[in-house]
Amino acid sequence: MTDSPAKRSVVVLAGGISHEREVSLRSGRRVADSLMARGHRVTMREPDSTLLSFLEDASPDLVWPALHGASGEDGSLRALLSAQGIAYVGSESASAQLAWHKPTAKVLVSRAGFATPESITLPRETFRELGASQVLDGVLKHLGTPVVVKPAMGGSAQGVTVVENDVDLPRAVVDAYTYGETALIEQKIVGTEISIGVLDTGAGAFALPAVEIVPRSGVYSYEARYNAGETEFFTPARLEDDWAEAAAHAALSIHQTLGLRHLSRIDLIIDDSGIPWFLEANVMPGLTETSLVPLAIVADGLSLGSVYEQLGELAIRDSRHSESD
Ligand SMILES: Nc1ncnc2c1ncn2[C@@H]1O[C@H](COP(=O)(O)OP(=O)(O)O)[C@@H](O)[C@H]1O
Ligand SMILES: [Mg+2]
Structure with missing residues (x-):
């Protein structure tokens, strides 16, 4: 990793036809702004019927798929990007597929020895x-x-x-x-809801500080997520040290168990005996101004632009490795 990586041509994918279209557009805008501020040439694109030929012609250094919901997280678009030999940030197709299907992820996580609700x-x-x-x-x-x-x-x-x-x-x-x-x-698990981002900026995956989620309405609904002030966040979560450690260990192990890459977010509830219960893993966590992973990155003393750039550099390196395999 160099202090100032090369200036890259980056295509940020955002929007799409999933139910999370609006969220994705907001995530994509933020990623694009952060990368442009660091001098990269960034184009924002919708995943539409012209995308694959556009990528073929443009041949960008990197695709940053800020897509949530199907196609962005189910692994399909990722398989096509891999097939074109294009470097992209985040998990590869097979692992994305496993994580995106919550029942499958729960089976794998439970077999790895972690608790998940019956x-x-x-x-x-x-x-x-x-x-x-x-x-x-x-x-x-x-x-x-x-x-x-x-x-x-x-x-x-x-x-x-x-x-x-x-x-x-x-x-x-x-x-x-x-x-x-x-x-x-x-x-239903009663306890403290937390979410833990897992990042790999080139030196191996690590857990970001846990974000504790306290929605005013009591439920972390769509409205509670995307309207500023509807939810109170505590970063790091207000957990006893050993509970926080157990949760961080669980999040990192779950990221690895599911074979996730570069970044993910693991949603957990800590019950009143300190057990972290796995709810789900997010292949491309929200990156909007009210999202949890950016909050945790900043709380960890890191800059968003620098982290998004490092993820991109790692994606480019990983893609070169897989080409030479
Ligand atoms: N088993 C559960 N027990 C208690 N609350 C839950 C449970 N599953 C989900 N929730 C609540 O519902 C929210 C959404 O569930 P989640 O499985 O994380 O789906 P999504 O992919 O929509 O975020 C969680 O943030 C949490 O507040
Ligand atoms: Mg969730």
Whole structure:
């Protein structure tokens, strides 16, 4: 790593057709501004039907996919970038796919020895085949309430409902299905919600300080995430030292277990005995002005521009290595 890396031609991808389009545009704008301020030539692009030929012609040094939701996080676009031999920031396709599908990530994380809430995964088809009331009875018998219902793949708390009473379960499941074909129903964990960014700026992955999330409404909903003042953050989280250490260790191990690269964000709830419960891993965490990873980077005494630049340099190095394999 050099003190002042070469000036690069960078394409920041933002927008797209996912449910998190608006968030992605805000993340992308911030990444683009930070890199331009450091002298790089930055173009912002939508992932549309002209993108792949554009990249072929432009042949940028680097793609910075500030995309959230499907295509940005499910690994598909990443596979195509790899196929074109283009360097890009963040996880490679196969690992992105594993992390993006929350039920799969939970299985891998649980097998690696970390706690994740007890859950049942239900494709919409199962309700058709076995009958809604039978299926819901089975779920309640196994998990009881409270539970949290969410789309198996998604982000920004869209389609996520906390269900305190049995009667509210059907509605929550229907809501989750508006975002995808599979719903994940898991036991609600009561405790301190934290999120830990994991970064590798060239010298190996490390955990950023945990950000503690205290939404005014009690629920870290879409509104609580993207409206300034709706949520109070504490960085580092107000945890006893050994609990904070255990959480940082869990986040880093989970990043590695899932095979994630360059950056990720691991969402956890710490229960009242200090156990970190894994909720999900984010392949491309939000990078907006109210997002958690930028907050943690700044709290760690680092500059956003310099970190985004170093991630880019690492991506370029990794891409050269894979070409010479
Ligand atoms: N099992 C759970 N117990 C308690 N709260 C949960 C649970 N799962 C999710 N939540 C709450 O819902 C929010 C969104 O869930 P999460 O799985 O992180 O999905 P997203 O990808 O939308 O961020 C979390 O930030 C947390 O506040
Ligand atoms: Mg989350």
